[in-house]
Amino acid sequence: MADPWRAFSTRLFDQNLFAVKLGLQNMRLALDLEGSPDKAQAAIVVGGTNGKGSVSALLSNILEAHGLKCGLYTSPHLIEVRERFRINGAPVSREQTMRVGKQLLQKYGRPDATPCLTFFELTTLMAAKIFEEEKVDVAIWEVGLGGRLDAVNTIEPALTVITTIGLDHQEYLGNTIPLISLEKAALARKGIPTLIGRQDHEDARQTLLEAIPDAIEVPWVEDEADFRQRHISTATLAAQTYLGDRFDAEKAQSAVLRTRWRGRLESLEINGATWLIDGAHNIDGARHFAAFMRHYEPDTFLIGAMKDKDLEGVFGWLKRPPFESIPIVSATLKTQRSAQSDQIRSTLDRAIHFESLEEALEEIRENGFGKIAAFGSLYLVGELLMELGLSSEDLTTWKD
Template sequence: MFTKVGASAYKTDLHNTIALLDQLQQPHKSFKSIHIAGTNGKGSTSHMLAAIFQQAGYKTGLYTSPHLIDFRERIRVNGEMVSEEFVTSFTENLKPAIAEIAPSFFELTVAMAFSYFQQQQVDIAIIEVGLGGRLDSTNVITPELSVITNISYDHKQILGDTLPQIASEKAGIIKPNIPVVISETQSEVAEVFINKAKENNSPIVFADQEWMEAQSTINKAHLDVQILDTAEQQMRTLKLDLSGQYQEKNLMGVLSAVKQLQQQGWHISWQHVITALSHVKKLTGLRGRWDVVDLHPLTVLDVGHNEAGISEIMEQLRHVNYQQLHIVVGFVKDKEVDKVLPLFPTTAHYYFCKAQLPRALDEVALAEMGAANGLNGHAYPSVQAALHAAKQHAQKDDMILVCGSFFIVAEVM
């Protein structure tokens, strides 16, 4: 299982997924879909789009990964998790095929999601890529639209160690004649997407060229954004219940996706968009993105875990008022921790910890690496011990930030 052990669990072709879906009479061909790839932001983008479709009255499937607490978070219809009964009966019925095909955990989960969406007769399914794009198990669908959020360094041992190489893997979700939205124009990789789209005769849109952010205000629990539609020269005002400022980039991708979908005949009004974006968490169950869980002291959970994700969190911190910052942090071994640690503030108190999984980086080793970067604190053998210590030391006007890994945030939750 990739979640626990990392790259050794990753399968580098679609053979098993196709074989599983053949056993199930190809459920992925029975519903319409939107496919979302990218290094950071694909989870938030997926949930925002799902919320918009739900608000517009469509029966909406949502497939994401990883989960935080319950496996069933990965597979939802209209925000409701797949039933335990479906998970167990699906697995039981597929045991002979599992023995024969020997799929990975992720391959089996994709097949399960697609079967569930077929059974539920969804109008649309929002499908988040697990890792990469070209060889990801989800890349068997022919969607209505492809969305690629952004490209930064992550999973270099699998996807390549230059941004164009990584972009090329993500661009693998671009399908012949299917429009693609790129959320963020990045000069190093824009050509990769343009060329791939041209090769596939796919219309391509760069969202940050269709929209321009005029102003944004961060409140503790939401983000107020004024954004200009550059084609219509019309200012739009939105209130997002996802309060991380980094959501502005994802928002542009979502709004461009909505434009494309409206042109395809999907009945989505601007009012649906406004209402949905102010209730994404309630509609879809999204957690862990600048997730404010307490106000005194201000306690925030964020699953950001790579260089770009941590950079966005540090940028967000500049907009927050607090007396002292306490950071509970842990990583998995295959992240480039040496690139990430210099981004953290040296003025914070640190609580270095380790999630309970084999892939987790040793907390003492992390504390030593932290100290080498001027980050002072103590090592704790568990996330709970680290959080407990942070809560004991924090005053009511302080801030506690929990970040570094999905698994650290999951254990706090």
Template sequence: MNDGSDVVLERLMTLHPKVIDLVLDRVHRLLSALDHPERRIPPVIHIAGTNGKGSTQAMIRAGLEAAGDVVHAYTSPHLARFHERIRVAGALIEEDDLARLLAECEAANGGEQITFFEITTCAAFLAFARTSADWTLLEVGLGGRLDATNVIHPALTVITPISMDHEAFLGDTIEAIAGEKAGILKSGVPCIVGPQDERALEVIEYRAARLNAPLHVQGQHWHVIEEDGHLIFQDEDGLMDLPLPRLIGRHQVDNAGMAIAALRALKRTAGADAAMTDADWPARMQRLRTGPLVDAAGDADLWLDGGHNPAAGHALAEALTRLPPRPLHLICGMLNTKDATGYMTPLAPLAKHLHAVSIPGEANTLPAADTAAAAKRAGIPASTALSVANAIATIKATTPDARILICGSLYLAGNVLRENG
């Protein structure tokens, strides 16, 4: 798709030499020039964490909308199109509106240095400030403390499970990363906390105590389990018996628990069933059912997942064990900033073979040969392929009844969704 916003987005990519530069000065400057739209947006639920942010946000949104509320939502990165990042009053932002907002932010910025994420976040705030809604769901881009979204005073915060990721920017220990994520905590504002490593939880609890921010922690203040095909949620207000999440995997039960705890805190549980059954979040154990890649796979079933760190690898392995047995072939492409072997190790007992690809058009792709080498270190037989389509053809020729999982990166997932139409 080549449209007006794409032209502006390409220009915005040139406004700062670094893709990621975690300070808030540039955001505050531009928001001031725009007359502070962040102060006029509907009440905010601010979500940080390493894994599960998008799925948890999707379930909260489904629950709020089923309760009759109008919801803005901001997430990143996008998969196939940038528009996916900004949802205004329940609908993806219109192309013409996005182009105008981006141009307005570009003009107000006056050529000053600012990162792509910072200026597009400001555009989202403008959109949200100019359209009526009941709630705004904001997903942190990276970290929390110095993330461009961390300029608002939320009604509620959510911290999903924290694990090792983005060490170059957030620190090389769980404690350091947790300190950055806990930067979204605000004085007096309640926070829903998902399952955490004890070291991460200690950091969150310490910062919350200093800010007098009430915590609602899984395992302490609320509990969630899967039982007899149902999701059982319990807190001091009582027990809820709900459908299992539509999203696949044991980790989605924990994500669902965070979503229900958030709806409880907002006193909006009328849509709790819909939070489970209606939430949709692409490239998270997504079964691809139509399209040219599905046609090319023949009798094989085709799945897509964008997880990319060791914790995501564990969650993915658990989700795969719940499916009817088939020979598992992975098609994997990763960024060179990720722990490829750590991601693949949990998948090693399940995978027959890994077909490594480079991510098309991505400067930071891990070369296919390096991905294959990482797979072998993890204990998975591996070879390289020229493309996802090439790998599918190879698998179909040798294992026509395979389960094919395309995995390793949201950037690869985006390419696959575009290629598959």
């Protein structure tokens, strides 16, 4: 007998074979046809290039600590699609995901449906329906790609947050920081508070402030060695802005200390090995990860990447001091988008490449490399967490 969950997941992932992204009109029409479930609760929209997932998780936990029931919509997932839909930090059940997903696929998944939705539009609609069912007080919506034409931009927010902007997805968003910044600025609404997080590029900051004159800037953090602090500052100010007089600094601090966002500078001790796992996959993310590595001093690097990424920009620093002599193991990942051996070796000729993550991990075990830093793709993070014995049930935003 076929596994119902696997069959449902496969069908959902195949949706982009039937649908074409044309703008926001299909998403708006579907929300209207479903009775505007997105309006059943307050909304906070979080966009940006780097840090938006971490900020969203932190913000969800801070608001929950203040007694609010929080929905959290994020992407991509690491292990199972239901991780995209969280209630108070925990992924919803397979059963709820399938029930809601099948109903919406039946209505909007066929090529002749009006409208026929893309995969991301469908998951966005699923989130709205799930949050309505769960009667959340506030939903936090992480933007998928860009801003102006992202399905999440159909959500009318009570607050918009824009995190750090950098170069990524240039084929869709533009080849310059100002062009990408304008895509993100389109998330703002007139008369609705918009927070701008710390920017690595001054032209991003200037473009955002010109496009959103009344935006609130998050105060700069002195200690830039720990870039996680900028996410904490952004999420804390977002909660303070949203809650107003109800904001309690002690509750916020307690929530921050208990928050984890899997696969983002995550440290794990498993079977005698120490892992530091991060999804850094663009130039700015890799630069921050490299700065952190100067304090971490790993015994080996495990890398994997998508073939459409700037591999030199992401991995080039591994050829320079003090990293140039640390062993590198790379793997082809279980997706057609994965970078292959020739691509990785053209960037890092000392990398030992394997055609699967399982083989790469066997190499690491045999050589006794006890302190491993893994990065380069969220696909790598997801596969690695599964290989290390974790499941979606373990991917809550709260530490145990």
